[in-house]
Amino acid sequence: MNLKTTYLGLDLKNPIVPSASPLSQRLDHMKQLEDAGASAIVMFSLFEEQIRAEAESLEDMLSMGTDSFAESLEFFPRASEYSVGPDAYLNLISDASASLDIPIIGSLNGVTPTGWIDYARNIQEAGAQALELNVYHVATDLNESSVQVEQRYVDILKAVKASVDIPVAIKLSPYFSSMANMSKRLVEAGCDGLVLFNRFYQPDYDLESLQVTADLNLSTSHEIRLPLLxxxxxxxxxxxxxxxxxxxxxxxxxxxxxxxxxxxxMTASSLITKGPGHVRSLIDGLTEWMDEHEYVSVEQLKGSMSQSAVADPSTFERANYIKILEKNKAEYTLTG
Ligand SMILES: Cc1cc2nc3c(=O)[nH]c(=O)nc-3n(C[C@H](O)[C@H](O)[C@H](O)COP(=O)(O)O)c2cc1C
Structure with a gap:
């Protein structure tokens, strides 16, 4: 069974990659991921806000509670766990790259094309074989147009690409007016890979305390359909x-x-819930299924049911939406 795949020009032994999560905060956990079969590891993110506030501790940043840290707050359910400053982050990449045999993918997370981007080069120099760029921008400004929002992504990507030689992937949210065109623009701007998708952490209300809560629910398999599309x-x-x-x-x-x-x-939630060893179950399950269904390689599977490969490409578009609604009308019509 040939499970090999290529991602960002990296030859990987299989397609299972732990995505950015607290699991990459410790070398021993990364080692466990590698031992369980992970083919590469995406590091948790180094945030623009962290780089800006290098001198301050992360706890101080979070306790400021200003809007400018809203995004990082969403990603820091347990702030103390992520208390890794930029230098420690680079050291961790350096140690992981030296002691693991699989590629380490650094992760930078920010929203403005400014000085923090220099850290892309530091991440490369620390030994990362690729970089994932997460532009987690919540466009709440009434005066920022969709054109400006999209340009922000392109500008940040270009600035990062100009400062490194390693491949750069961009992790996107699905909320663009034209996902297809945005993807094309990013590829034209030099992006080597698209990570679909970033999970958008939305606030909730606690009705008793009348507080806005920012808890983080781990994902379930019900959420695959949007990235799948x-x-x-x-x-x-x-x-x-x-x-x-x-x-x-x-x-x-x-x-x-x-x-x-x-x-x-990529997976984060399942590894947080089930532990690093779950990588092995994913690989074993994949191998068994391929064996039973007479697939010999991952290459053979890749894109075999993409829009361009299926008999009816309209299944992915408006025509299918109309068909589904019509079909379900009968089923869901109330009787009596
Ligand atoms: C606790 C936690 C921390 C995360 N930290 C980061 C991060 O630092 N940078 C990032 O780009 N994504 C981060 N993510 C998002 C994951 O990498 C992933 O994209 C998202 O959880 C969806 O994948 P999943 O359904 O497998 O969890 C985090 C997710 C979780 C659950």
């Missing part, structure tokens, strides 16, 4: 690597994502 649509239409992120719980989601067109499938 866009992977299937973009496969074979852009010259770039594709990574699936969100909702991989078992080998079933891995298979679906590969068939849609992913080069790798």
């Amino acid at each position: 866009w992977l299937a649509v973009l496969k074979n239409r852009l010259n770039t690597s594709l990574a699936a992120s969100t909702g991989v719980e078992t080998h079933v989601e891995v298979l679906k994502y590969l068939m849609a067109g992913a080069d790798v499938t």
